[in-house]
Amino acid sequence: MEEKAHTRSSKFPSFTTPARVPEAASVSTGARFAEAFNCMQASLRAIGGLETEDLLRCGIANGLALEVGAGPGYLGLDWLERTHGTSLVGLDSNAEMVAIARRNARDMGLGARARQVVGYAHDVPHADGEFDAVFSSRSLHEWADPVAVFDELWRVLGDGGRLWVSDLRRDITPRARRFLERYVTSDLVRDGLEASMAAAYTVTELELLLAATRLANWEVCPTPIGLQVVVTKAAKAA
Ligand SMILES: C[S@@+](CC[C@H](N)C(=O)[O-])C[C@H]1O[C@@H](n2cnc3c(N)ncnc32)[C@H](O)[C@@H]1O
Numbered sequence: 001m002e003e004k005a006h007t008r009s010s011k012f013p014s015f016t017t018p019a020r021v022p023e024a025a026s027v028s029t030g031a032r033f034a035e036a037f038n039c040m041q042a043s044l045r046a047i048g049g050l051e052t053e054d055l056l057r058c059g060i061a062n063g064l065a066l067e068v069g070a071g072p073g074y075l076g077l078d079w080l081e082r083t084h085g086t087s088l089v090g091l092d093s094n095a096e097m098v099a100i101a102r103r104n105a106r107d108m109g110l111g112a113r114a115r116q117v118v119g120y121a122h123d124v125p126h127a128d129g130e131f132d133a134v135f136s137s138r139s140l141h142e143w144a145d146p147v148a149v150f151d152e153l154w155r156v157l158g159d160g161g162r163l164w165v166s167d168l169r170r171d172i173t174p175r176a177r178r179f180l181e182r183y184v185t186s187d188l189v190r191d192g193l194e195a196s197m198a199a200a201y202t203v204t205e206l207e208l209l210l211a212a213t214r215l216a217n218w219e220v221c222p223t224p225i226g227l228q229v230v231v232t233k234a235a236k237a238a
Helices: 031-046 052-057 073-083 095-107 148-155 172-184 186-197 201-209
Strands: 064-068 087-092 114-118 132-136 158-167 219-222 226-231
Touching: 031 073, 031 095, 064 073, 064 148, 073 087, 073 095, 073 114, 073 132, 087 095, 095 114, 095 186, 114 226, 132 201, 148 158, 148 201, 158 172, 172 186, 201 219, 201 226
Parallel strands: 064 087, 064 132, 087 114, 132 158
Antiparallel strands: 158 226, 219 226
8 A cells, every 4th residue: 555755846855655564562552651642642732732623623522422542531531621411431452541541531520421441442342323423533553453443433333423533644744744753752752653653544545444444425634744534424314
C-alpha cells in the first residue's frame, strides 16, 4: 500500500512518504510512559487542543458513547463535560492507561458518568447496537487488525449512530511534523511519536482498509496533522 510522492507543483519541493512500519508490540507500554503521555495530554487539554469540537460538530452529542484506545481518557472526559445527560465507556488494552483514565475521571468529578475498562477493540464486551456513538483518537495506527476492529465497532454502534475515528497521518508535510515534534517534550513520548508516525496510514491506505470492512458510506478526510473518518450507521426503516 505504498504511495507515490506528492508533487504540489514544480515550484515546490515534493515529499516522499516512507513505507508503513507497524508499531512494535514493545512500544507505548510501562507506567513511566503512561504517566508521561498523561502529562502531555493534560497540557493539550489545558490549551483547548483536544478534538472535542470535531465530535460535537459531527453531531456526537447524546447518549452512551464508546471511546476506543482512550489512553488517559481526556477526549471522552472533555466530551462528557461539554454534553448533558451523556455517559461513556472508555476502552483501552493498556491497564496502566486505564488506571490513569479512572483517576482522571474521578479528579474531574465525572466518575459516575464514565466507566473505564481494560479490553481490546476487536472484541468489545458489549451487545450489538449498544452505543449511540463510537469514537477514537490516535489509536488506529496501533490496531493489529484494523478491518476486524472497524467491523467490531460497527457491530456495537446502534442504528442512526455515528462512528468517528481520528489519527495521525504518515504523509504530513515536514513542517507539520516539526510542529508535532516540538509539542512532545518527553524523550519517552518522542520515541513513541516516531514509531506512531511510521505506523500511521495515508488517506489512500485507510480508504483501502475501509473498503474491506462492513461499513457503508464512510468518508476519510485529511487534516493538517492527520486524518479523520466519519460514518453514520443508517437508521432501520420503520
Ligand atoms: C497513542 S495512545 C492515544 C490515547 C488517547 N486516545 C489519546 O489521544 O490521548 C493509543 C492508545 O490506544 C490503545 N490501543 C492500541 N491498540 C488497542 C486495541 N487494539 N484495543 C484497545 N486499545 C488499544 C493503547 O493502549 C493506547 O493507550
